Amino acid sequence: MSNFQQYTLELEELDRQFKTQNPTDVLQFCYNYFGNRLQQQRQYLWSQKQKADTLGLTLFPSTDEIARDVQRKSVPQFKNTLSDNDPHTKYQTLESEDPHPISSGEPSAGLFKTSFESSQASPFHTTTSSSGAALSPTDGPRPFNSTNYSGFAALSAKSTMRINANRRTSVSAEALNPETFGEDGWKPPVHQFTSEQLQRLNASVVKNFLFSQLDEDSLKTIIFALEEKRAPQGTEIIKQGDEGDFFYVVEKGTVDFFVNGQKVNSSGPGSSFGELALMYNSPRAATAIAQTDCILWALDRMTFRRILLEGTSKKRSMYEKFLKEIPLLKSLSSYERSKLADALNSEFYSVGQNVVTEGEAGENFYFIESGTADVIKSGEGVVSKLNKGDYFGELALLYDSPRQATVKATSPLKVVTLGKSGFQRLLGPAVDVLKLQDPTKH
């Protein structure tokens, strides 16, 4: 690829991200963008150079600086001084140690640094994780036992990995095409799985709703970047205050979460955790401990950010305000509402269309985001009228019964849907409220 082509691709990507994120500070946004691109590319080259050296190969004749650093055995400073810590984010980074903390969406004067210089001033260096600096040049995802999680063994079998492109939520047997990974030097880790692992991935992890928003290529990338990790009962998987390295999906077992020593939450198979530190470049918000023996799938920070970050952030901010205003969900914590938002999707119906039909099987629970609908029962007519913030469709999911009524749009209707597994897992105490308010019993 010529320099000009590379230049054009960079500008196109910047343009795409600019349009998606609509930043308030244009120059700062561009600065962050290019800083991050440079950091990612240098990290990748560094890791490849190290591998190549080990094998006695010459891979990057043009990267003399890197070659010199490798010979000196010193780790070059590839860190963007701002990291991927976009000042447009509403979350603050590492306030206690960052000399230039970010407060509320606009950069402070101290953020204006212009080179890959003092690592001291970088937010990357302000935590004291036992696993070393985040985003230091690394050869693939950091091994879990580097943070003293003894007995927490990553499996990596030697069979050929393959994928079935025709099935949206299934991984089987066809190699990934590295050409699809982009031109900026970043390459996701690609792990190999046994057929037994693939079966388990298909049966559980692949169906996680966080992945449902992904296109085919992104899903493949994510799946093969996952790494199986086993956490025996009592393992501290994440420590509050550490920097974020991995995002986890639970295949088996239960994980407990503690904030300042207080248990705040538990989550089981099909759930995920460890996203906050990766999304907001903040320290880990909670400690995660295996309540039982757990099988987890870990996704490295960079792959999470590159592929899952945008959709997840978008959903959380899109549904945050709406969910806060729903009386049924008042008992949920803001973290529980965020997890709920991850599982939601929006659907639109025009006047006269049925959202659910009496007698049919039910797969979804609904909230009305805007518009109105009638609840109609055969033989009875309209039994109830629904407006913004109302919910319906809970009976079929609560009692595994056919739909008890038809719900028909009476004005252009926008609903937010929650699938069966999310309904059972994410509504928490609200499920008891739903049972108490069963309309067939009033």
Ligand SMILES: Nc1ncnc2c1ncn2[C@@H]1O[C@@H]2COP(=O)(O)O[C@H]2[C@H]1O
């Ligand atoms: N109540 C909670 N507050 C914050 N984090 C929580 C809570 N419950 C579960 N978690 C998870 O615990 C994880 C700890 O690491 P992260 O901060 O990266 O992401 C956090 C969440 O995924």
Ligand SMILES: Nc1ncnc2c1ncn2[C@@H]1O[C@@H]2COP(=O)(O)O[C@H]2[C@H]1O
């Ligand atoms: N009187 C009612 N009888 C039955 N369903 C009702 C009534 N009022 C509202 N509904 C809602 O209509 C929905 C139809 O699908 P579900 O049976 O899953 O859940 C039902 C309730 O959410």
